[in-house]
Amino acid sequence: MFDVGRIRADFPILHEAINGHPLAYLDNAASYQHPRTVIEAISRYYEHDHANVHRGVHTLSHRATEAQERGREAARRLLNARSVREIVFTRGTTEAINLVAATLGQSLRPGDEILISHMEHHSNIVPWQLVCERSSARLVVVPINDRGEILLDEYHRLLSERTRLVAMAHVSNALGTVNPVAAIVAAARQRNIPVLLDGAQAVAHQRVDVRALDCDFYAFSGHKMCGPTGIGVLYGREEWLQRLPPYQGGGDMILSVSFSGTVYNELPYRFEAGTPHVAGAVGLGAAIEYLEAVGLERIEHYEAGLLAYATEAIGAVSGVRIIGQAAHKAGVVSFTVDGIHPHDLGTVLDHQGVAIRTGHHCAMPVMERFGLAGTARASFAFYNTTAEIDRLVAALAVARRMLQP
Numbered sequence: 001m002f003d004v005g006r007i008r009a010d011f012p013i014l015h016e017a018i019n020g021h022p023l024a025y026l027d028n029a030a031s032y033q034h035p036r037t038v039i040e041a042i043s044r045y046y047e048h049d050h051a052n053v054h055r056g057v058h059t060l061s062h063r064a065t066e067a068q069e070r071g072r073e074a075a076r077r078l079l080n081a082r083s084v085r086e087i088v089f090t091r092g093t094t095e096a097i098n099l100v101a102a103t104l105g106q107s108l109r110p111g112d113e114i115l116i117s118h119m120e121h122h123s124n125i126v127p128w129q130l131v132c133e134r135s136s137a138r139l140v141v142v143p144i145n146d147r148g149e150i151l152l153d154e155y156h157r158l159l160s161e162r163t164r165l166v167a168m169a170h171v172s173n174a175l176g177t178v179n180p181v182a183a184i185v186a187a188a189r190q191r192n193i194p195v196l197l198d199g200a201q202a203v204a205h206q207r208v209d210v211r212a213l214d215c216d217f218y219a220f221s222g223h224k225m226c227g228p229t230g231i232g233v234l235y236g237r238e239e240w241l242q243r244l245p246p247y248q249g250g251g252d253m254i255l256s257v258s259f260s261g262t263v264y265n266e267l268p269y270r271f272e273a274g275t276p277h278v279a280g281a282v283g284l285g286a287a288i289e290y291l292e293a294v295g296l297e298r299i300e301h302y303e304a305g306l307l308a309y310a311t312e313a314i315g316a317v318s319g320v321r322i323i324g325q326a327a328h329k330a331g332v333v334s335f336t337v338d339g340i341h342p343h344d345l346g347t348v349l350d351h352q353g354v355a356i357r358t359g360h361h362c363a364m365p366v367m368e369r370f371g372l373a374g375t376a377r378a379s380f381a382f383y384n385t386t387a388e389i390d391r392l393v394a395a396l397a398v399a400r401r402m403l404q405p
């Protein structure tokens with residue numbers, strides 16, 4: 001049984017009052033809230049185990065190293081990666097993508113192409129624009145249809161002998177579309193083209209198996225899955241990570257340094273220069289353990305129910321247009337209300353304790369595709385309830401009365 005009441009009791013912040021109302025937190029695509037186990041794991045680490053990692057012979061340094069590596073093993077388990085050598089800690093999805101862009105990007109030549117989709121988050125657009133500028137490679141964009149789905153025929157047409165990498169969202173943050181990543185990867189692999197999947201919006205919502213997906217890189221952020229900010233993961237297939245040049249130079253990424261040359265460390269440390277975010281890795285590990293205990297299959301099933309309920313309830317509000325109606329969606333409802341600016345809507349909702357995101361959601365090309373400056377977006381986690389969706393709908397009615405001309 002999925003007992004959402006019991007789950008909610010694990011999240012202290014869900015019991016906050018906001019502007020005199022109980023909080024209805026429906027901004028999970030931006031960042032998740034944290035169960036007590038994650039908060040306690042981080043404070044336990046600082047109270048009992050903190051020191052620098054890999055550097056000391058003393059007990060605390062060993063404890064800190066072990067704590068960090070437990071987080072890495074949890075991330076390996078979450079993704080079903082073959083080895084912890086394939087799990088690189090980063091600051092988040094953004095840095096993970098930048099890491100691939102900065103390293104793999106060094107081999108790009110004029111005329112080479114990077115293939116992305118029209119629904120990418122800015123963090124899966126701008127890093128590629130930067131490397132394309134430097135190398136005179138070309139950024140090629142796969143179009144989407146009016147429901148917000150990738151046009152697979154176009155994808156197949158645009159894949160070519162010039163394509164050096166396919167970089168696509170697993171799940172779109174702005175539309176909620178779950179992309180057909182298995183088909184995307186299979187077509188690229190036939191041509192020996194590596195694939196990076198941006199999993200920022202996927203890992204907390206469904207079981208992800210990088211071996212089954214057969215992708216070469218997979219990126220996600222801790223804070224979008226009940227973990228802390230400032231920590232994320234780049235999964236890289238070991239053969240790929242072995243081939244890539246170092247990302248940043250500094251301590252921990254080396255085996256030996258002399259002025260005549262430096263020998264780089266083994267994987268994954270070769271990509272982790274400097275003192276890492278140890279407490280972040282600890283919190284990430286605790287978040288993964290929490291998600292595993294709830295069960296990702298059960299989370300996916302429960303959230304599908306929330307999405308269906310919200311799509312119907314929000315869609316029934318007069319003047320609402322839902323943006324993103326893909327056949328396969330995760331728990332995101334992006335919408336506009338006739339005659340009301342999304343920011344005004346968000347402000348009125350906040351006064352009633354309902355937290356949603358408004359604006360372009362760091363996906364301006366998607367907004368442009370739909371002829372919009374922005375949308376309001378409700379995004380769900382497994383700790384949300386249909387009662388919170390009812391509160392959102394009631395708050396929309398208030399906003400319409402107040403704001404519609």
Ligand SMILES: Cc1ncc(COP(=O)(O)O)c(C=O)c1O
Binds near residue numbers: 093221
């Ligand atoms: C699909 C997607 N990719 C990338 C990111 C960037 O994540 P972060 O800011 O944690 O690096 C986000 C954040 O909203 C996202 O939704």
